[in-house]
Amino acid sequence: MKMKKIATIILAAVMAVAPAVNTFAAGENVLSVSTNAEVKTLVPWAASEENAFLVLNQAQEGLFRMDADNKPQPALCESYEVSDDKLTYTFHLRDGIQWSNGTPVTASDFVFSWLKQMSAEATNGYSFIMNDYIVNGYEYSDGTVEADEVGVKAVDDSTLEVQLTNPTPYFLNLTTMIMFFPVNEEFFNEQGDQFALTPDNMIFCGPYTITEYDPAVGVTFAANENYWDKDNVQIADAKVRVMKDATAALSAYQAGELSQVELDSVNVLANQDSPEFSRQIDFRTTYIQFNLTDPVMENANIRKAISLAIDRQTLTDKILADGSAPGFGLVADGMSGNADSSFRELNGDVSGFDAEQAKEYFDKGVEELGSAPSEVTLLVADDSVSKSVATYIQSELDKNLGLSMVIDTKTVQGRGELMDANDYQMGLTAWGADYDDAMTYLDLWTNGTPYRGNYSDDTYNGLISDAKSQTDDETRLNDMLEAEKKLVEEDAVVAPVYHRGSATLTKENVKNLITHPIGVPMEFKYASFE
Amino acid sequence: MIKYTLKRLVFILFTLWIVITCTFFLMKKLPGTPFDPEHFSIMSAQQQEKVLEMYGLNDPVPVQYAKYLKNILHGDFGTSYTYVNQKVTDVIGGRLGPSALIGIQAVLIGLAIGLVLGILAAWRHNSAIDYVTMIIAVLGVSVPNFVAAALLQYYLGLKWEIFPVGFWTSWACSILPSIALSFSPIAQVARFTRTEMLDVLDQDYIVTARAKGISQFKVLTRHAIRNSIIPVVTILGPIVVNLMTGSLAVENIYSIPGIGSLFVDCIKANDYPTIMGITIFYAAFYMLVVLIVDLAYSLIDPRIRLAKGKED
Numbered sequence: 001m002k003m004k005k006i007a008t009i010i011l012a013a014v015m016a017v018a019p020a021v022n023t024f025a026a027g028e029n030v031l032s033v034s035t036n037a038e039v040k041t042l043v044p045w046a047a048s049e050e051n052a053f054l055v056l057n058q059a060q061e062g063l064f065r066m067d068a069d070n071k072p073q074p075a076l077c078e079s080y081e082v083s084d085d086k087l088t089y090t091f092h093l094r095d096g097i098q099w100s101n102g103t104p105v106t107a108s109d110f111v112f113s114w115l116k117q118m119s120a121e122a123t124n125g126y127s128f129i130m131n132d133y134i135v136n137g138y139e140y141s142d143g144t145v146e147a148d149e150v151g152v153k154a155v156d157d158s159t160l161e162v163q164l165t166n167p168t169p170y171f172l173n174l175t176t177m178i179m180f181f182p183v184n185e186e187f188f189n190e191q192g193d194q195f196a197l198t199p200d201n202m203i204f205c206g207p208y209t210i211t212e213y214d215p216a217v218g219v220t221f222a223a224n225e226n227y228w229d230k231d232n233v234q235i236a237d238a239k240v241r242v243m244k245d246a247t248a249a250l251s252a253y254q255a256g257e258l259s260q261v262e263l264d265s266v267n268v269l270a271n272q273d274s275p276e277f278s279r280q281i282d283f284r285t286t287y288i289q290f291n292l293t294d295p296v297m298e299n300a301n302i303r304k305a306i307s308l309a310i311d312r313q314t315l316t317d318k319i320l321a322d323g324s325a326p327g328f329g330l331v332a333d334g335m336s337g338n339a340d341s342s343f344r345e346l347n348g349d350v351s352g353f354d355a356e357q358a359k360e361y362f363d364k365g366v367e368e369l370g371s372a373p374s375e376v377t378l379l380v381a382d383d384s385v386s387k388s389v390a391t392y393i394q395s396e397l398d399k400n401l402g403l404s405m406v407i408d409t410k411t412v413q414g415r416g417e418l419m420d421a422n423d424y425q426m427g428l429t430a431w432g433a434d435y436d437d438a439m440t441y442l443d444l445w446t447n448g449t450p451y452r453g454n455y456s457d458d459t460y461n462g463l464i465s466d467a468k469s470q471t472d473d474e475t476r477l478n479d480m481l482e483a484e485k486k487l488v489e490e491d492a493v494v495a496p497v498y499h500r501g502s503a504t505l506t507k508e509n510v511k512n513l514i515t516h517p518i519g520v521p522m523e524f525k526y527a528s529f530e
Numbered sequence: 531m532i533k534y535t536l537k538r539l540v541f542i543l544f545t546l547w548i549v550i551t552c553t554f555f556l557m558k559k560l561p562g563t564p565f566d567p568e569h570f571s572i573m574s575a576q577q578q579e580k581v582l583e584m585y586g587l588n589d590p591v592p593v594q595y596a597k598y599l600k601n602i603l604h605g606d607f608g609t610s611y612t613y614v615n616q617k618v619t620d621v622i623g624g625r626l627g628p629s630a631l632i633g634i635q636a637v638l639i640g641l642a643i644g645l646v647l648g649i650l651a652a653w654r655h656n657s658a659i660d661y662v663t664m665i666i667a668v669l670g671v672s673v674p675n676f677v678a679a680a681l682l683q684y685y686l687g688l689k690w691e692i693f694p695v696g697f698w699t700s701w702a703c704s705i706l707p708s709i710a711l712s713f714s715p716i717a718q719v720a721r722f723t724r725t726e727m728l729d730v731l732d733q734d735y736i737v738t739a740r741a742k743g744i745s746q747f748k749v750l751t752r753h754a755i756r757n758s759i760i761p762v763v764t765i766l767g768p769i770v771v772n773l774m775t776g777s778l779a780v781e782n783i784y785s786i787p788g789i790g791s792l793f794v795d796c797i798k799a800n801d802y803p804t805i806m807g808i809t810i811f812y813a814a815f816y817m818l819v820v821l822i823v824d825l826a827y828s829l830i831d832p833r834i835r836l837a838k839g840k841e842d
Contacts, residue, residue, distance in 0.1 A: 038795065041614035120580040123614070125565070125573050141574045193615045215613055216625065216787030217698055241697065244791065245782040247680065248696055251688050252785075255695045413800065414561035 031238040031510065031527055033260050034249045038215045038242050042196040044113060044178055045122040050521055053178050055219050055240055057520035060181040061206040063091050063110070063160075064172050066523070068514050070336075070436055072172040076105060076182070076205065076228070077160075086167035086471050093158040098226040099184055100204040107154035109182035114152050115140070117179045126179050129434060132443075133171060135163040167471045170336075170437040177435070177519045181205075207233045207525040218242045221524070234528040253505060260506045260513060265322035268503045276505040279323035283332040283433035283517040285441070286389065288378065288495040292454045294425045296373045300492055301365030306376075306426075307351055307488075307495035308358035309400040310393055316498050319392050320385070323501030328352055330488050331438045332499040334517065338477055343438050347481045350489040351496045355400040362401045377406045379427040381415045386428055389497060393428075422450035430500070433518045438480045439467065445487055445494075455493045460486050535825065542817045549813045550806070554598065557805055558591050564611040564800040585611060585802075598806070607810075608803030612796065618807040622789065628698060629781070629788035633774030635708035640715025640769065645759070647716070648723025652758075653750060655728060663720055670717025676779035679710035683783060696785040707784045711777060715769050722765055726758035733757075760831050767823035771816045 035051040042052060044060075063080075064072035074080075077091040097105040116122060118130050118137050131137030135151030151163030164171065174180060184203060191201045199210045207229070208221035218241040223233050241257075243249040246264040253261035263271060271277050288306070290297040297303060312326035325333050328349035337343035366372045376397075380390040390407045397403045410418060419427045433440040446464050448456035460483055467479035487493050506513060509530045514523040563570060565581065573581070582588045586597060601608065607618040651663035686706060687695035694703045730736065731754055739749050776790025789808065796804035 040612045043614050046614040120574070120576040122573075122577060123565075123581050125570055127573065127577065131574075138574065142576050195615070197615060214624070214787060216792070217785075241785065242787075243696065243785045245785070248683065248783045248785060251683055251695045252697070255688050255691070257695065257697065411561055411798075413563070417561055 029235070029237065029529055030259075031235045031513070031524055031529075032241060032258050033239070033513075033522065034241050034243040034252070034258055034262075035218070036242075036244055036246065036249070036262075039213070039219060039240070040215050042202065042210075042213065044124075044181060044183060044196075045117045045126075046124050047178065048124040048126065051240070051242075053519070054521045055210070056178040056181065057206070057522070058208045058221055058238065058240075058524045059202070059204045059206045059210050059224075060178065062177070062180045062182070063175040065525070066173075066176045066514075066516055066520065068512070068526070070173075070516055070518070072176050075176075077175075080172075086169075087164045089162040089164070089171065090155075091160040091162070093160065094228055095158070097205065097228045099187070100209045100224055100226050101187070102226065103184060103187070103203070104157070105182055105184075105205050106157040107160040108157075109184050110160050110180075111152050111154050112185040112188070113179075113181060113183035115147055115150060116183065118150065124179075126434075129174060129177065129179055133164050133166070133168050133174070135165050137165075166468045169473055169476070170435055170439075173435050173437070173519075208238060216242055229525075233525055235524065238524050250505075253507075256507075259510045260504055263322070263503045263505060265320060268322055271505060272503070274505060276508055277503065278506065279501055279503045280515060281323070281325050281333050281499050281501045281517060283335055283436065284430060284500045285327055285330055285332055286386075286428065286430040286497045286500065287327065287330065288393070288497060289419070289427045289429055289451075289453050290493060290495070291422065291424055291426065291450070292493065293422060293450075296369065296376060297425055297453075299365045299369055301361045301368065302373070303492035303495070305358045305360075305362035305365055305401055306397060306403075307492050308354050308361065309403075310396045310495065310497065311353045311355075312351075312498060313353070315389065315392050316501075319388060320498065323503040325499045325501055327496030327498045330441050330484055330494060330496045332433065332517070335433065335438060336436050337438075338474070343477075343481070343484075346477075347484055350485055358400055362403070373403070375404045375406055377408050377425045379408045379410060379415055379418060379424045381412045381428070382409045383412070390428055393497070416451075419451045420449075422454070428497070436518055438484065439464075442467075442480055442483050442487070453493050455487075455491070457486075457491065460491075531825075531828075535821070538821050538824075542814070542821065545817060546810065546813055550599070550602075550810060551595070553806060553809045554595050555591065557802055558594075560797070560800055563587075564802060602810070607807045610796075610804045611801045612799045612804070613801075618803045621792070621804060622807050622811060625776075625787055625789040625792045628704070628786050629776035629790060630774050632704050632707045632711060632780075632786065632788070633770070633776070635704060636711035636773045637715060637766075637770055639708060639712035640719055641766075643712070644716045644719025645723055645762070647720040649727055649750070649755060649758075651720065651724040652727030652731065655731075660724075663724065667717040667721045670713040670720075673713065674779070675710050675714060675777060676783060678713050679707065679780045679783045682706050682710050696783070698786050703784070703786075707780050707786060710780050710783075711773055715773070718765060718769065719762060722762055723758060726761050727754060730754050730758045760827070763823060763827055763830065767819045771812075771819050775812055775815065 035054060037049060037051050039051050039055055041047050042056060044056065047053065047056065061075045063075060063077035065075040067073045076093055076097055078094045080089055080091045082089055093105065093107060099105055114130060118127055118140050120141060120143065127141055131141055136145050136149050139145040140147065140150045153161045155161050182205060187203050188195055194201045196202050199213050202210060204210065204224055207224055207227050209224045210219055211222050212220035218239060221238040223230060223236045227233065243252060249258065249261050250263065250267055252258045290303045292298055312328065316324045316326045328351055329344055329347060331343045333342065333344050335343045337346045378390055378393065380386045387409065394405045394407060397405045415427065418424050431441060431444065442464055445452050445455050446461050448454055463479045463483040467476045470476035470479065488496060511528050511530055513527040515521060570578065586594055610616050610618050610621050613621050647663045647666065651660040654660055683695055683706060686692045693706045697703055736749060736753055739753050776788040778790040778794050781788040781791045793808045796808065
């Protein structure tokens with residue numbers, strides 16, 4: 001009898017927790033992609049992770065949306081004008097655009113969210129993406145000017161006027177990013193601190209609405225009935241699912257639960273002949289940052305020697321083998337240059353491999369230093385990719401320079417802290433482009449901080465500031481080409497190692513599922529089933 | 531009994547306070563800040579200030595500690611840093627269900643199979659069934675649950691399509707992870723039961739029972755099993771806690787929104803309030819389960835007296 005009672009109690013307990021299972025059911029004709037980290041927040045000025053960008057880009061929209069070639073196409077804005085000095089942009093919104101609750105989308109919705117992003121309330125660290133360009137952005141951030149002095153204004157309900165501090169040829173690209181999406185002030189105020197926590201606390205102006213959201217499970221989308229271009233949205237149901245384990249994601253893909261899956265390097269070789277296979281290069285560069293205040297790394301010849309001693313092609317072909325490309329320059333492959341060629345094509349290789357030349361530089365450096373350094377130390381983060389890259393660099397330096405290198409492994413945050421504190425010799429770090437322009441990289445080395453190796457060079461800073469104020473696109477480009485050469489080839493402040501790539505499998509019936517190497521990672525809007 | 535329980539509860543509170551204190555100060559020693567260094571460093575001074583102030587990180591650590599203690603006494607466990615604007619209690623609460631469901635199911639499977647195997651093994655001591663059981667037991671403890679999880683996922687999920695490969699969409703999704711987690715309890719329970727059972731079968735009263743001419747089956751069910759099951763309750767406590775507090779590997783493999791992966795995530799992100807919340811929950815849960823096991827023990831086995839000196 002007693003056993004029966006206990007069994008009943010246990011059964012009741014199981015039944016009590018059973019409803020915790022929620023209803024993210026799979027189905028036919030659902031576009032489903034995975035993300036390897038939780039979607040922790042959907043508050044635009046708090047979200048800093050790619051998976052949040054992925055979700056927000058389907059549910060919201062900005063003035064422009066990127067097309068398959070990563071070029072901005074008019075979205076909520078129908079047309080725009082730029083003044084002759086290229087400092088004033090006037091955007092005209094489409095007629096009749098609405099939020100998912102029927103409220104019209106107006107120019108003040110943009111002003112509201114942009115000001116939030118520029119204000120001290122923004123916690124995602126992306127305020128610079130507006131403050132760098134918009135008049136009085138930093139002053140507003142610091143609280144020294146009022147909102148009405150900031151260079152973003154709603155002239156009327158459908159006209160938005162933006163004042164820039166410098167001519168910015170890629171400003172329209174920026175407006176495709178989630179920080180530039182509108183937020184309705186009235187709705188936001190109604191929700192208070194519940195804003196964006198559940199689908200009921202959100203309204204949408206993008207191709208999809210969010211119907212379910214659980215940070216640890218993912219997001220379910222349904223086509224937005226109030227979207228201006230809803231006739232061109234072909235897939236009605238979509239999902240973003242959190243799958244932290246790459247092998248499990250592949251299993252889910254093979255079981256038909258996912259439309260697309262990213263492969264880890266173990267699975268690239270086995271799948272690269274599949275018709276479902278494709279590779280893409282991210283606009284992200286992993287590089288060695290030399291600390292210029294270090295007694296050894298102060299020497300430019302030593303730095304050049306180290307950079308030249310690394311065979312990057314072998315690294316990406318044999319060690320990483322995940323679709324990554326060798327880092328022959330700081331600016332990633334495929335980033336925009338002029339109308340005909342990419343930046344990388346125009347500037348050629350600025351960080352190549354040449355063992356002989358490396359040895360020459362090394363000997364020269366040793367002579368200048370007086371004695372050969374007994375060892376050098378590379379600070380790396382404790383993820384498996386960084387560690388294997390570091391081990392490879394270690395063997396290359398030993399082989400080509402006879403230089404022994406110690407690998408100092410820290411957590412990502414620990415590494416960041418040590419670099420900020422100027423307590424490192426060489427650090428392996430990476431930068432992902434925020435927008436499709438070389439400036440997203442080159443601007444980083446103008447501030448002379450320890451994290452950027454304490455590099456402070458007048459010529460370099462001159463080139464960057466000239467590029468920033470140029471109204472002529474070609475001169476601007478030439479400034480940047482020269483700046484990259486100086487930073488990487490002449491001064492060897494950094495040694496680019498590789499540009500991260502990814503390999504994916506996509507179900508053959510899925511067409512036009514566009515991915516972008518920067519900003520918003522993916523577009524569901526154009527996708528269709530065959 | 532009541533006096534004993536109250537005394538234990540006071541001890542639990544005291545232990546919790548020690549756990550909170552140690553965790554709080556150790557946690558502050560974690561490298562890094564709760565904020566992504568690359569993005570935090572480019573925030574304006576005002577923004578950094580505002581963020582730090584919002585989370586009370588401007589105060590010296592002892593002050594933060596005092597404030598934290600005061601808040602939890604009022605039932606306020608704070609707001610998560612990474613899950614923006616979400617209460618820690620809500621974040622943890624949302625993750626408990628899946629972990630608890632899988633955990634309970636794994637314990638039930640483990641108990642059922644483990645007991646049967648253990649009893650059979652002892653009953654047919656040194657026979658084929660005994661050896662098979664012990665091999666299963668050794669495998670169960672030595673094969674890590676993530677290996678079992680991956681194999682089950684591949685065969686039962688992907689190849690034979692019996693169960694979902696992952697996700698958390700229906701009750702069926704909880705079956706494979708429960709089985710994967712049940713191997714270790716099966717092994718533990720089987721081994722323990724077998725040992726206890728062998729011990730009991732050697733006792734004088736079993737010999738007496740046999741001498742009375744009772745059938746082998748009745749000796750087993752009436753006399754042996756009852757007495758050998760009692761010690762199994764002791765190991766049940768830790769097993770339950772272990773399984774219900776989630777498993778990072780199994781949760782990741784099956785994409786289950788459980789508490790195990792939350793714990794690891796929040797430590798990685800230096801999400802202080804969530805780290806504290808989960809630690810307190812784990813500690814309190816563990817101590818309560820141990821208390822319940824102790825209490826249950828005295829109910830099941832009258833030979834055990836919790837409060838000493840009652841007879842005096």
